[in-house]
Amino acid sequence: MQFNATIIEHFSNPRNAGEIPDAGGVGTVGHPVCGDIVRLYIKIDKKGGEEVISQVKFKTFGCTAAIATSSIATELIKGKTVKEALAIKNEAVAKALGGLPPIKMHCSVLAHDAIQAAVADYKKKSGQGELMNKVQEENRRHEEKELLSRGP
Numbered sequence: 001m002q003f004n005a006t007i008i009e010h011f012s013n014p015r016n017a018g019e020i021p022d023a024g025g026v027g028t029v030g031h032p033v034c035g036d037i038v039r040l041y042i043k044i045d046k047k048g049g050e051e052v053i054s055q056v057k058f059k060t061f062g063c064t065a066a067i068a069t070s071s072i073a074t075e076l077i078k079g080k081t082v083k084e085a086l087a088i089k090n091e092a093v094a095k096a097l098g099g100l101p102p103i104k105m106h107c108s109v110l111a112h113d114a115i116q117a118a119v120a121d122y123k124k125k126s127g128q129g130e131l132m133n134k135v136q137e138e139n140r141r142h143e144e145k146e147l148l149s150r151g152p
């Protein structure tokens with residue numbers, strides 16, 4: 001499997017690996033075929049009326065691309081508002097790594113799903129669960145399309 005230098009670099013030196021014991025939201029997602037698992041922890045601070053992701057950590061049991069996409073995903077959402085993080089699609093995760101081999105695109109879906117799941121958990125815990133339903137439905141449709149078009 002050929003990976004570019006950015007992917008190898010994030011795999012070798014993952015950013016924000018670990019966990020946040022008092023996280024505001026935790027999202028755990030797994031891929032049904034390859035079995036890889038990503039867990040993402042986020043901490044939210046309120047700044048100027050916005051919910052900002054002040055801390056993010058991840059733990060991933062998975063392939064090179066799963067670890068690299070988890071790592072870059074933490075960099076993409078750190079310091080972003082929750083709204084901005086929710087708008088990040090898996091293609092943006094893959095692009096930030098300089099692209100993924102087609103057979104590994106589903107790894108970026110996993111990273112994307114972990115962001116969504118962590119935010120959903122935060123929303124649930126902070127009494128905003130309803131707001132997530134629409135976003136999750138939209139994402140499910142997007143992911144189904146992605147998963148169907150790419151194998152593990």
Ligand code: FES
Nearest residue numbers: 034036063066107
């Ligand atoms: S997440 Fe399945 S092979 Fe990488």
